[in-house]
Amino acid sequence: MIPQCGKLAANANVAVVGAGVGGLSFAYFLSKLRPDVNVTVVEASKRQGGWINSSKIEDKPGHAVVIEKGPRTLRGVAPGTTLIIDTLKALNQESAVFYIESQSEANRKFLLAPNDQLVQVPNSLRTFYKFISGPLGKGFGSGLLGEAFRKGPVNKISDESAHNFISRRFGNEYVSNNIFSALFHGIYAGDIKKISAKKTLGTMVELEQKQGSLIRGMIKKYMSKSDGVSEPQLPDSLKEYGNLMGRDMPDLMKLHSTLKKLPMLGLQNGLETFPESLAIALGQMSNVKILSGDASSRLSMSDGSKAEIHLESGRKLANFDHIRLTNTPGVISKMIQNKDLIRQLQKVHSNTVVLVNFYLAGEDLVDTYHSFGYLVPQSNRNEERLLGVIFDSVIEQNFKPFVKSGVPHAAVRQKGKYTKLTAMLEGHYLNEEGLAGLKEDSFYVGSVKRALSRHMGIPEEALNRGIWQVTPAKECLPQFFVGYDDWLAQLSKRFVENYGSHVSLGGMAFGKGPGVPDVVMDGFEDAAKLA
Numbered sequence: 001m002i003p004q005c006g007k008l009a010a011n012a013n014v015a016v017v018g019a020g021v022g023g024l025s026f027a028y029f030l031s032k033l034r035p036d037v038n039v040t041v042v043e044a045s046k047r048q049g050g051w052i053n054s055s056k057i058e059d060k061p062g063h064a065v066v067i068e069k070g071p072r073t074l075r076g077v078a079p080g081t082t083l084i085i086d087t088l089k090a091l092n093q094e095s096a097v098f099y100i101e102s103q104s105e106a107n108r109k110f111l112l113a114p115n116d117q118l119v120q121v122p123n124s125l126r127t128f129y130k131f132i133s134g135p136l137g138k139g140f141g142s143g144l145l146g147e148a149f150r151k152g153p154v155n156k157i158s159d160e161s162a163h164n165f166i167s168r169r170f171g172n173e174y175v176s177n178n179i180f181s182a183l184f185h186g187i188y189a190g191d192i193k194k195i196s197a198k199k200t201l202g203t204m205v206e207l208e209q210k211q212g213s214l215i216r217g218m219i220k221k222y223m224s225k226s227d228g229v230s231e232p233q234l235p236d237s238l239k240e241y242g243n244l245m246g247r248d249m250p251d252l253m254k255l256h257s258t259l260k261k262l263p264m265l266g267l268q269n270g271l272e273t274f275p276e277s278l279a280i281a282l283g284q285m286s287n288v289k290i291l292s293g294d295a296s297s298r299l300s301m302s303d304g305s306k307a308e309i310h311l312e313s314g315r316k317l318a319n320f321d322h323i324r325l326t327n328t329p330g331v332i333s334k335m336i337q338n339k340d341l342i343r344q345l346q347k348v349h350s351n352t353v354v355l356v357n358f359y360l361a362g363e364d365l366v367d368t369y370h371s372f373g374y375l376v377p378q379s380n381r382n383e384e385r386l387l388g389v390i391f392d393s394v395i396e397q398n399f400k401p402f403v404k405s406g407v408p409h410a411a412v413r414q415k416g417k418y419t420k421l422t423a424m425l426e427g428h429y430l431n432e433e434g435l436a437g438l439k440e441d442s443f444y445v446g447s448v449k450r451a452l453s454r455h456m457g458i459p460e461e462a463l464n465r466g467i468w469q470v471t472p473a474k475e476c477l478p479q480f481f482v483g484y485d486d487w488l489a490q491l492s493k494r495f496v497e498n499y500g501s502h503v504s505l506g507g508m509a510f511g512k513g514p515g516v517p518d519v520v521m522d523g524f525e526d527a528a529k530l531a
């Protein structure tokens with residue numbers, strides 16, 4: 001998010017706060033587009049990559065296994081993914097790219113029913129029938145049949161919760177409680193009853209507004225698509241990327257068309273390969289400095305035209321024409337002095353997720369449920385406060401190299417059978433207690449063992465033989481509360497009143513969505529506006 005701004009003057013100084021993928025990609029694109037600009041990246045932690053964290057454990061002496069303590073896959077359909085893969089190509093890392101086919105077992109997903117049975121999310125007529133006639137299907141068939149005839153809200157509303165919206169469209173609360181609440185666990189670690197429909201289900205909300213119903217809207221969209229054969233087009237953001245970065249347009253179009261058909265992509269040695277490649281490229285640019293291990297504690301303006309950053313170590317960095325902040329609203333609120341802005345930023349709470357990684361060599365403990373993993377809807381009793389479980393070993397075993405001459409398949413997975421899982425817990429369930437409610441590691445390992453045994457019948461004895469790691473990702477996912485878009489517009493106005501065009505905001509809270517492709521695309525678009 002960037003205020004109306006002019007282009008940076010020649011040899012301008014820019015600071016980027018945060019060396020997560022959002023900060024690194026903004027710095028990378030800006031330096032590529034404007035090699036005369038001096039860029040300083042300030043990072044609190046000693047490592048770069050932010051929540052992208054592909055960590056290594058030793059299975060046996062000298063044998064490293066990658067475990068993801070954050071994101072691991074990218075959506076193929078997102079334009080930001082084309083930008084990421086094309087950037088990796090430019091950095092000679094294309095051979096590290098892997099993908100999952102739509103028909104792959106790793107593209108199946110399960111939901112946990114109230115009776116603790118796993119039910120497959122339909123991907124065929126047979127599974128659709130099984131799903132709607134099962135415990136999670138209540139209200140789905142009738143809801144869908146009646147959807148086209150249900151009226152919109154009586155009074156025009158500017159926003160509502162995603163739960164409200166889904167319940168209105170389906171004519172019951174079952175569909176939200178049994179299905180959509182799980183999806184909101186699997187993306188926002190959030191409570192569907194508190195999340196903005198406009199921000200998170202924007203396309204559906206628009207369909208209702210324009211066509212009166214989702215089904216009618218979708219039919220109309222389908223009919224207009226099948227009217228004529230239109231040439232495939234690059235989205236505007238990718239056209240701008242291709243033009244400004246001097247990329248071959250037909251190649252970019254081909255890459256985007258290919259990626260759009262892939263449900264997900266991953267990287268050899270984990271998703272951290274991307275921010276790591278960006279950091280290496282930035283390290284080779286003479287006009288870029290990365291300062292790690294020193295947090296920004298305060299921002300100030302010196303004479304109305306230059307900005308300063310005060311670091312926790314006591315050091316002051318001065319003379320910046322522009323500062324890019326890529327942190328959550330809560331973190332940014334601690335760097336500024338204006339009371340009104342602080343109050344506004346503090347309105348956004350970021351949820352905490354506890355990640356529990358498990359690895360066991362030699363055995364496949366999830367063989368009856370081969371899939372991406374499962375999510376837990378709010379209709380489940382869920383004593384463990386589990387949000388969902390990702391079956392990393394299944395994903396890795398189904399990865400295919402994106403380029404034929406790339407890394408051999410075996411390079412992304414261990415040899416033979418193994419089980420690698422990531423369970424995610426807490427999220428909105430922790431909000432009443434706050435961070436003080438976080439428990440010891442052994443508590444979470446116990447919770448996950450109990451849940452896996454109950455949901456999939458995995459014997460505790462087998463779980464006791466694996467390696468466990470617990471990582472709390474504190475206040476990691478900003479929550480898009482009802483009215484978020486209006487809040488963002490107001491916030492942007494207030495930032496301009498206070499800092500003119502000297503400060504811009506990037507990262508999960510300020511882009512199109514919370515995914516890696518969204519924050520990378522946002523970083524490019526804002527860098528292009530300044531360049």
Ligand SMILES: Cc1cc2nc3c(=O)[nH]c(=O)nc-3n(C[C@H](O)[C@H](O)[C@H](O)COP(=O)(O)OP(=O)(O)OC[C@H]3O[C@@H](n4cnc5c(N)ncnc54)[C@H](O)[C@@H]3O)c2cc1C
Pocket residue numbers: 017018019020021022023024042043044045048049050051052069070071072073074075294295296297326327331353355473476477506507508514515516517519
């Ligand atoms: C558990 C989890 C799973 C996810 N799964 C997926 C997924 O499967 N697919 C997907 O696309 N996305 C996923 N995401 C989202 C993805 O992680 C984010 O889109 C991405 O990491 C955001 O990058 P960022 O640079 O904006 O923020 P961050 O990664 O938060 O980076 C911000 C950086 O700022 C630094 N910082 C903080 N305070 C200061 C300070 N005062 N001074 C200087 N530096 C500071 C931090 O140390 C950090 O390095 C997931 C997120 C989480 C938490």
Ligand SMILES: C=Cc1c2[nH]c(c1C)Cc1[nH]c(c(CCC(=O)O)c1C)Cc1[nH]c(c(C)c1CCC(=O)O)Cc1[nH]c(c(C)c1C=C)C2
Pocket residue numbers: 074075109110183185186187188189264353372373374375387388389390424513514515516517518
């Ligand atoms: C169980 C908790 C979580 C899982 N992933 C996340 C949480 C909190 C975080 C997350 N997952 C995705 C994103 C990016 C969203 C985007 O806009 O790109 C984030 C922040 C991707 C994602 N994961 C699932 C879905 C449906 C999506 C979005 C689109 C897609 O990739 O298809 C499903 C899912 N997430 C988790 C599990 C266990 C799971 C399904 C079985 C873990």
